[in-house]
Amino acid sequence: MAGQGPGLQAGKGLSAEGAGVSGVAASGTAARRAAAPAFDVQAVRRDFPILHQKVHGRPLAYLDNAATAQKPQAVLDALTRFYSRDNANIHRGLHELSERATSAYEATRARAARFLNAASENEVVFVRGTTEAINLVAQTFGRARVGAGDEVLITTLEHHSGIVPWQMLCEEKGAHLRVAPIDDRGELRLDEFEALLGPRTRIVSLVHVSNALGTINPVKSLVAMARRRGIPTLVDGAQAAPHLPIDVRDLDCDFYAFSSHKLFGPTGVGVLYGKSDLLEAMPPYQGGGDMIASVSFEKTIYNRVPHKFEAGTPNIAGVIGLGAAFDYLSRLDPAARAVHEDDLLSYATARVAAIPRARVVGTARAKTGVLSFVIEGIHPHDIGTILDRQGVAIRAGHHCAQPLLERLGLPATARASFAFYNTREEVDALVEGIGRVIEVFGA
Numbered sequence: 001m002a003g004q005g006p007g008l009q010a011g012k013g014l015s016a017e018g019a020g021v022s023g024v025a026a027s028g029t030a031a032r033r034a035a036a037p038a039f040d041v042q043a044v045r046r047d048f049p050i051l052h053q054k055v056h057g058r059p060l061a062y063l064d065n066a067a068t069a070q071k072p073q074a075v076l077d078a079l080t081r082f083y084s085r086d087n088a089n090i091h092r093g094l095h096e097l098s099e100r101a102t103s104a105y106e107a108t109r110a111r112a113a114r115f116l117n118a119a120s121e122n123e124v125v126f127v128r129g130t131t132e133a134i135n136l137v138a139q140t141f142g143r144a145r146v147g148a149g150d151e152v153l154i155t156t157l158e159h160h161s162g163i164v165p166w167q168m169l170c171e172e173k174g175a176h177l178r179v180a181p182i183d184d185r186g187e188l189r190l191d192e193f194e195a196l197l198g199p200r201t202r203i204v205s206l207v208h209v210s211n212a213l214g215t216i217n218p219v220k221s222l223v224a225m226a227r228r229r230g231i232p233t234l235v236d237g238a239q240a241a242p243h244l245p246i247d248v249r250d251l252d253c254d255f256y257a258f259s260s261h262k263l264f265g266p267t268g269v270g271v272l273y274g275k276s277d278l279l280e281a282m283p284p285y286q287g288g289g290d291m292i293a294s295v296s297f298e299k300t301i302y303n304r305v306p307h308k309f310e311a312g313t314p315n316i317a318g319v320i321g322l323g324a325a326f327d328y329l330s331r332l333d334p335a336a337r338a339v340h341e342d343d344l345l346s347y348a349t350a351r352v353a354a355i356p357r358a359r360v361v362g363t364a365r366a367k368t369g370v371l372s373f374v375i376e377g378i379h380p381h382d383i384g385t386i387l388d389r390q391g392v393a394i395r396a397g398h399h400c401a402q403p404l405l406e407r408l409g410l411p412a413t414a415r416a417s418f419a420f421y422n423t424r425e426e427v428d429a430l431v432e433g434i435g436r437v438i439e440v441f442g443a
C-alpha cells in the first residue's frame with residue numbers, strides 16, 4: 001500500500017485483529033503516532049470537492065461516513081472519463097470501446113484481489129453491495145448447505161443485512177438462527193460464541209466492525225474457532241474495509257463482503273470474496289446473460305467463476321470508479337492514516353464524554369470509525385436535526401441494527417462516524433453543536 005500521495009511512506013496500518021482505539025485512552029496510539037509519518041489532512045481534503053461547501057450557512061462537517069463516504073476527484077474523473085470516452089458493454093464486444101471497458105472493469109477485479117490479499121482475482125465477484133453479497137451466499141451456498149434442524153450462527157452486533165438473509169433462509173429450511181451475545185461495552189462474548197458452535201452449525205456470519213458501535217470483532221480468532229470445527233465463515237466487512245487493512249488469507253474466512261460506496265467509490269457496487277473451491281461448487285445466484293458458457297432450451301452450461309455469479313450487464317462504470325478508489329487509497333500511507341483516524345476517534349470520544357448528560361454508547365477496547373452517543377432527555381433525532389442546522393451531518397436512529405439497540409436498551413443513538421479526511425476542527429464543531437442542542441432543549 002505504499003505510493004505517491006499525501007503522507008507517503010510504506011508502513012503498516014492497524015492490524016485487522018482488534019487494533020484501534022478504546023474509548024478515550026488509546027493504548028499504543030502515542031507510540032504509533034511517533035512511528036508514523038505525518039498525515040496531511042488538508043492536502044487530502046483538497047481531493048474531495050464536496051467537503052468544501054457551506055450547509056445552512058456553516059462549513060460542512062460531514063460525520064456520516066459509516067452511512068456512505070465521499071468520493072475523491074479521482075473517482076469522479078474516472079466516471080466521467082468512462083462515460084465520455086469508453087462507454088460500451090463488456091465481455092462480448094469486438095470493438096475498441098468494448099475492449100477498453102472490459103479491460104478497465106477486469107482491472108478493478110485484480111485491484112480488489114490485491115486490496116483483499118486474495119489468492120486470485122477469480123475469487124472476486126462484483127455485486128451491488130454488502131447486502132447483495134450476503135444474500136448471494138445465503139441463497140446459493142447457504143441454501144445448499146442448511147437443512148431442517150440445522151443452525152446458522154450470527155452475532156448481536158450484526159447490521160440488518162447480516163440478519164435478515166439468514167432469517168429468510170432459516171425460515172425456508174426450518175433451521176434455527178443462533179445469536180452470539182455481547183457484553184455491556186459492546187464486545188462479543190468469545191466464550192459464548194465458541195459454545196454456540198455446535199454439531200448442527202452450518203455457517204457463521206459475522207460483522208468485522210459494528211456500524212452502530214464501532215466495535216472491531218477479533219475475526220481471525222473467531223474464524224479459527226469455526227474452522228477447527230469445520231464450519232465455514234462469512235465476514236461482513238462493510239465498516240472494516242474503509243478503516244482496516246484486510247487480508248482474507250490471514251483471516252482465513254471463506255467469504256468476505258464490502259461495499260464500494262463506503263470505501264470512497266460509487267454506489268451500487270460491492271465485492272464478494274469467496275474461496276475459489278467454494279465458488280466453483282456453488283450454484284449460480286441469478287440466471288441471465290454473461291453468466292453462461294452456452295444455452296439451449298434443454299440445458300445451460302454456466303460460465304466459469306467469478307462470471308457465473310455476475311448475470312446481466314453489471315454496474316460497469318461503478319466498478320471502474322471503485323478501481324479508481326482503490327488506486328486513490330493505495331497512495332495514502334496506511335500507518336499515517338490509521339494514526340490520524342485513531343486520533344480523531346479518541347479526541348471525539350473524550351470531548352463528547354465530557355459533556356454533562358452525554359453518554360458514549362459502545363466502549364469496546366478495540367473500535368474504529370464510529371462514535372455513538374445519547375444525551376439524557378433529548379431524542380437522537382432532535383440532536384441530528386439541530387446539528388444539521390450547524391452544518392454538522394451525523395446520523396440518528398437504530399442504524400439498521402435494531403436487535404443490537406434493543407440489547408442495549410435504547411431505541412436510538414446519535415452517531416458520528418469518521419473518515420480519514422475529517423479533522424479535529426470538525427469534531428469541535430460537533431461538540432459546539434451539541435452544546436447548542438442542549439441550550440435549545442434546556443437540558
Ligand SMILES: Cc1ncc(COP(=O)(O)O)c(C=O)c1O
Nearest residue numbers: 129130131159161211238239259
Ligand atoms: C456493517 C454493515 N453491513 C452491511 C451494510 C449494508 O451495506 P449496503 O447497504 O452497502 O449493502 C452496512 C451498511 O451500512 C453496514 O454498516
